[in-house]
Structures are given as C-alpha cells and as structure tokens.
Amino acid sequence: IVEIFGAAFQDVAREFNGVFARLFPGGEGRMVLTDPDDLLNSGVDVEARPAGKRVKRVSLLSGGERSLVAVALLFSVFRARPSPFYLLDEVEPALDDVNLHRFLEIAAEFRDRSQLLIVTHQKRTMEIADVLYGISMAGEGVSKVICERLETPDGAQSEQPAGAD
C-alpha cells in the first residue's frame, strides 16, 4: 500500500510540474509531502508562486489563481492515473480570458485519452466541444435535451433531437 501511494505521488507530482508550468508560465509550483519520512501517513500540500510574485501560500492567491491551481492539481491526477471519464460542472467562471485559454488548451488534450463532459456558460468553452448538449426547461419545470454534434475535423455534421422517446 505504501509503495502504491509513493509511486502515485511521484507520478502526480511530476505531472504537476508540467501542467503548472503551462498554466502559470514563468511561475513555480510543486506538490510536497507534509512528512516525507512517513509515507504511510503523510499528507499532500501544494506550493504555488505565480510569475513575478514572491508569495507561495495558496490562501493569499486570488480567486482565479486558486481555481487554476486546483485545476492543475486535478489535471495532474487525471494524467498520472487516468480514469475513463471526467465530469466538470462550471469550474472556470473565475478565470480571465488568458487563463481560460490556457485551461481549455490542456482540457482539450484529454480528448484523446478519456471522455470529458463539461457544464459551462462560457462561449469559449463551447468551442472545444465535439458534441454540444443544450438543456432547456420550456417553461413547465421539466428538463429536455437537444444534442448537436459539432463540425468534427472530418466535416461530419449531424443534429439529432435526443430526448424523450
């Protein structure tokens, strides 16, 4: 058990270096064990220093910077120990345009490894979709869904009104 965690931590921490460097160009971030001598019980902490700043404490980061660090951590776990699918419900509303673009670049890379479902209100996030599901409530408090397969690179476009049979 200890070896399994140890190996997993190493892999996630290595991924974190790469993901963090892309989300915070010029910054420094790393994952650390709170008690490296006791692999059985040690907790895991995160240090994050955006470019041009000195502060490393996560609690002093801004709202958007915190979201980005949390995403970096999750994406690192996903890359080190892949799962078949991921479901993210409005994780990017606090990001500005530049950081949203960096987030989407990495999120879109999961396209080849896993299935990614993202709930969003951001137009830019819709642009990375292979398939778009529109959910509406047509006034009577009951949810309906419309599915639209977007233009895929090979040009196939189809629209099927999924939903109630």
Added chain:
Amino acid sequence: IVEIFGAAFQDVAREFNGVFARLFPGGEGRMVLTDPDDLLNSGVDVEARPAGKRVKRVSLLSGGERSLVAVALLFSVFRARPSPFYLLDEVEPALDDVNLHRFLEIAAEFRDRSQLLIVTHQKRTMEIADVLYGISMAGEGVSKVICERLETPDGAQSEQPAGAD
C-alpha cells in the same frame, strides 16, 4: 430595539417582493420570520419558487438561481435601508445572459441613490459603468491602476492615468 427590527423587516420584505418579481418574472418569493410571535429573537428565512416550478426550498435551487436569490435579498436591504456605498466583488459569474441582464438593470438603478463599485470579468457588466478602473500588474508583482471615465450621457469624456505620483 424590537420596533426598529420589526419596522426594518417589514420594509425589507416589501422591497423583496418587488425585487424578486423583477429577477424571477412569474415566480414567487418572500421573506418570512421563523417565529413571528417572538420578534425579539426570531430569525429570517427566504422562500423562493422560480416560475413553473413547485420546489420552494432554497437548497434545491440551481447555482445561478441561488446567486439571484442572494442578490435579491441584498438589494432589498440596500433599498429599504440605504447605505452610502456598496462594493461587490464578482457576484455574477454564475448567471446566464438573461439573468445577468435582469441583475444589471436593478444594479444600475442604484446609480441615483448610492455609489456602487463592482469588480467583474463580465463584459456586459462593464457596460453599465460610469467609470472604469483597470488594474494591472505589469509583470513585477505590483498593482497599478488606470482610470477611464466613460461616455456619460452629457458626453463628457476624460481619461486620467490615476496611480502612482
């Protein structure tokens, strides 16, 4: 003391009916005392039923609906017992376009009564501004500010680079 709270609660609850009706057209919302017979200790609750739905419990509302109910409550207090200024830091990221528009309509009305300072990333929110303050960190971890007085109805436009003297 009891009369002061009683009168304030009545005024806020009355404002809430009006604000809620504008933010949730066709819905029903009201503020209630948890213990109307004991004005000295009673708490305050909120019931909110969006149009076409039956559920009244605030915890079952969606993320955006909850933000809108919270805003309705705050705006009602602001209208019933006005303060000289309000400072809102990214309160609207969960709202869709329709609800953002409703929020901004009421927020802009404070222009005549009080001073409203809003931090945002939403382009639509910037459009209601009389004055826009851009804050940047020009790479060295130190905040700078640029102030731009927007076109006011009488056409006066001025740009002063506020900031370090």
Added chain:
Amino acid sequence: MFLRRLVIRGFKSFADKTVFDFTPGVAVIVGPNGSGKSNLVDAIAWVLGEQGAKTLRGGKMEDVIFAGTPKRPALGRAEVELTIDNSSGVLPIDFTEVSVRRTLFRTGESEYAINDVPCRLLDVQELLSDSGIGRELHTIVGQGQLDEILAGRPEDRRAVIEEAS
C-alpha cells in the same frame, strides 16, 4: 471504456424519459440557469452509487424524485440507467457493454441492476471500484466544489491520490 448512453426518468427535473447518447471526446453541456445541467451531473453520480442526500443538494434521498410542477403531478419513482462501453475489458465483467441501473421509489425502496439483472449496491460498487470512476476520485467535480481540493486538509489531498492509484 467510456460512457455510451444515459437514460433518466423521474430523477429531479427530468420527469420524462430523457436519453443522452455519448461519444468519446469532449461533450459540453449548456443551458439557462435552473434548466437541469447540475441535475444531470447528480444523476450520473447517483447511478454510480452516491449515497449522500446532501451531496445531491437535497434534504433526504426522496428529494431526487420528480416533485411535480404546477402543471404536472409528482412521480412515484426516479430511475437512471448508465451504459458504459467495456470493449477494452476494464470492467471485470464479460460484456462489451455494461448497464448500471438505479431506481428509488417514494416508499423508500431502492433497486439496483447490472445488465438488467437485479443486484445489490455492493455489487455495483465492486464492479466500479477498480475502474477509477466516481466523485471521491474527483472525476466528478460538482458545481462550486473545485476549491475543496485546495481548502481541504493535506490528508484529504492524499486520499484523492490514494483512491486514484
């Protein structure tokens, strides 16, 4: 392995039978506030074994059953079926497709089935445990929950890595 099809009936705002056909790649889910996007996320977490009513934003588990609207009566049961593509053989079962179904009656009775064969919750949990699916693993990040991975204690972050490995 990926999600192939989701059928929801009577779960929260999905009163009518609603079908989602999924494909590998990136799926983006959009819609107005309160239309049912997070209810869809809850439906997936629920069919995979989520036991906490509070995590599903309700007071008691019965709150997941369609509660009715002014135009439609409440339903007596909620049912969600998720079909997972297993052609890669990751799930320890001899089928290229695996369907997991969960039903809850207003009486409080609950039923599970794998490929239409009734089973216990434990069987579903065992089937999925080695596949890396579920909320504990942060493969499902609910609305407003992103920051929890940073705000939690170092032991909580360790648990995320342990579960994923």
Added chain:
Amino acid sequence: MFLRRLVIRGFKSFADKTVFDFTPGVAVIVGPNGSGKSNLVDAIAWVLGEQGAKTLRGGKMEDVIFAGTPKRPALGRAEVELTIDNSSGVLPIDFTEVSVRRTLFRTGESEYAINDVPCRLLDVQELLSDSGIGRELHTIVGQGQLDEILAGRPEDRRAVIEEAS
C-alpha cells in the same frame, strides 16, 4: 455621502502609492487574475476597521503589508487613507470631507487617524457606526461570499437587517 478618494501604499500588492479618485454612480473594476482587484476591496474593508486577518485572506495581520517580489524588497508598513464626502452631514463631524487613515508597521504597531489627527480604532468605529458602512452590513461583499447570506442561519440573516436599520 460617497467615497471621494482612496490612497493606498504598501498594502498587499499596492507597493507604490496608488490613488483612486471616485465619483458618485457606478464604478466597475476590471483586470487580469491576480492583478489586485480583491486587494483593493480588502484595502477599503481594512481602513474601515476590519480586524480579521482571515477575512483579509491572510494568516496574520502582517500579511497585508507588501511582502516583496523577486524585483522589489518587502516594505515595512501598509497605509490606506479613505476620504469620504460628507457634504450631506451624515457623519457626526463638522467637516464636508472626512479622511480616515490606517497604518500598520511590521513591528505590529497600528495607527489610526481622522482628518490627520491620530485617534483610536474605537473613534473610527464610532464615527462610521451610524453611517451604514462596512462588511457586516453586506455593503461589502467579498469574492465568493455572496452565497453566505443564504447558507447562513436565520439568525445571521436577522443580524444583517438589524445592523442596517
């Protein structure tokens, strides 16, 4: 009564003296993630008497003093001065303009002044208490804090109405 001018020096990321000239109406504050928008909100809450280091996202009050960056050394003190227009006579003081200043030294010493005359925190609190300003009244809603008014207990919502009246 409205905010006329804010001068910040050495508070969080505002290392250099920074001046904001405010006018009545709606002011919108924009800028990239981590640029200093919420630090500006914290500066206003701080000069008005905020005592909680955690509310200011730090560990100890000293965290509000500019901590330095790779290119600039840390400063020894933080100072914020807020000038409030009092031509309507709402503040119980015989001036048409009232300036409140707060200074914190790295040694832990803290100074307050009203219109350049040194005073105690208590004097500042008394001056402002009847004017309806401050975080308790929800006239300052920090980032991520909007939902607290709904998530809190009924007694907390009562307290908001009591303070505002």
